[in-house]
Amino acid sequence: MDALTVRFAERLARAGLCAPDEAAIVCVDEAASFSRQDFPLNDFLAETARLLDVACLMLAPPAEPYRTILEYLAKREAPAIQPRDCETRTFFHDIPVVAQPLPELAAAALSRRKGAYLPGCGILAHGALSPEQAFITVSSVAFAGFVKFFSDHLAAHRDGTLDAAGREAFAAAVRALPPAPQAVPPLARGPFPDREAALAAMAEAGRATVALGLVDSVFGNISYNLDGVLAISQTGSALDALEGAIDCCPLDGSSCAGLTASSELSAHAALVARDPRRAILHGHPKFAVILSMDCAARRDCPRRDSCHVDCDRARFVDDIPIVPGEVGCGPRGLVHTMPPALVGRRGVVVLGHGVFTMGRDDYNEALGDLCAVETLCRARYFQALGLPPA
Incomplete structure (x- = not known):
């Protein structure tokens, strides 16, 4: 002990x-x-x-x-x-x-x-x-x-x-701020020859995401579309310890494997139904979350106490959309807001929550875009204060 x-x-x-x-x-x-x-x-x-x-x-x-x-x-x-x-x-x-x-x-x-x-x-x-x-x-x-x-x-x-x-x-x-993430480590290149290689690539990307400080604690989620089967991290799993903590969920609903999958399984499934990219990465980079909560209408908006799930304004950080949505597939779930916003884009910020990115066949692009969105939001934050980037 x-x-x-x-x-x-x-x-x-x-x-x-x-x-x-x-x-x-x-x-x-x-x-x-x-x-x-x-x-x-x-x-x-x-x-x-x-x-x-x-x-x-x-x-x-x-x-x-x-x-x-x-x-x-x-x-x-x-x-x-x-x-x-x-x-x-x-x-x-x-x-x-x-x-x-x-x-x-x-x-x-x-x-x-x-x-x-x-x-x-x-x-x-x-x-x-x-x-x-x-x-x-x-x-x-x-x-x-x-x-x-x-x-x-x-x-x-x-x-x-x-x-x-x-x-x-x-x-x-x-x-005392640590520097913004700069160098993104190279990850395994896809497309992957088999399920084992894809799961190993997911674990590698998860470790890199945690190492770069792009999550809250060790949490976030990650998935990969295996031609109709979605491999996705289990609920409560640590992104830097995904070996044995990934579920393979048929997208046609023919299996109950999703019972232990991430609470955002429905959002990942909705996303791969819309976008041909296979790899999805979700983290909680701090300045992206912070900037998503900055709104010029916050004082007068009738939805200010529920804006994280109820905002109806079109908001962006440069080309990155900010959308509301709560975890799950309820009527105000991010399953309805995040997937259409991410299609064809390098990333989307869910208000007060975190960032989703995608890669065509592997996680190199997804991790690079996650870092890029955080670096952008950090720069825009200090710019809003009239300060140089820190």
């Missing part, structure tokens, strides 16, 4: 979410084990885990720029940070701010949410069964905070309501 806690602490550091040796993790089996034996808040973590009756609890002091961002948001929005991106609306609703490192306060917050923020200490996240669940939550809280912070800053700039504290936090966060 001690080795397990250390392994996940190292994984947080590799993902750029936490400085090396700073994460504190407790795993509870017959006894509590800790990633940092001398950490002064170990008793707090162990007691909080006991009150929650969970297998794991993480406290991750976020690396920059997440630390500046979350400290600023926690101070401004306590008792809870209120992100507006699609993933948070769907899975988190809000991020509670725990005022003090007291087990009762932390357990109360985490009994209703997957993650919380403890100012001056870091992101708190629990895993009912495993550290993997807590790791995903830490990553998603960092993503949600990032998107909210930069989105709110642009909105305040447009409204003329920026204050000194906001400007200072923004400047500090921008100084």
Whole structure:
């Protein structure tokens, strides 16, 4: 168990979410084990885990720029940070701010949410069964905070309501931004001779997408049209660990293989029915999500509280359309909005959610376009602020 806690602490550091040796993790089996034996808040973590009756609890002091961002948001929005991106609306609703490192306060917050923020200490996240669940939550809280912070800053700039504290936090966060993805690694060339080669190419593309930072945590989805059978990542699968986590779903509905497939199976199927390109890649690049939430009509629009699923305005970033839509195939699902917008285009942004791209026979074009859309949106974001690209 001690080795397990250390392994996940190292994984947080590799993902750029936490400085090396700073994460504190407790795993509870017959006894509590800790990633940092001398950490002064170990008793707090162990007691909080006991009150929650969970297998794991993480406290991750976020690396920059997440630390500046979350400290600023926690101070401004306590008792809870209120992100507006699609993933948070769907899975988190809000991020509670725990005022003090007291087990009762932390357990109360985490009994209703997957993650919380403890100012001056870091992101708190629990895993009912495993550290993997807590790791995903830490990553998603960092993503949600990032998107909210930069989105709110642009909105305040447009409204003329920026204050000194906001400007200072923004400047500090921008100084700590990693560079935009530049070099896209070459991937396997298609068309692929058999199903095994196609699945291997999907796994390779998934790893590259995560390595380039184009997802929220390790999530997104990917598919490949095998002449009437759609190979697609399973729901909840990590894009950097797709071996054994891809379903092959006949597009004629003759199999129930889609029961464990991505929740966006219907959108992928609708897309390949319209477009001859075989390879589909979906990620959550941060600045594409941020820019999709920037709208000149946001203050006066009657749909402003539901625009992520209900917007009826034609919106673009250069040649890239922005469309609304929720996950699934309901009446407001992205299955109705994303496929027609992507046909014949290099990419489409789903409002507050992420980007879909395609490749004719393999993932080289799809991954290149995913990077290009993010780089474009990042440049347009700073241009909207009257700043040079960062």
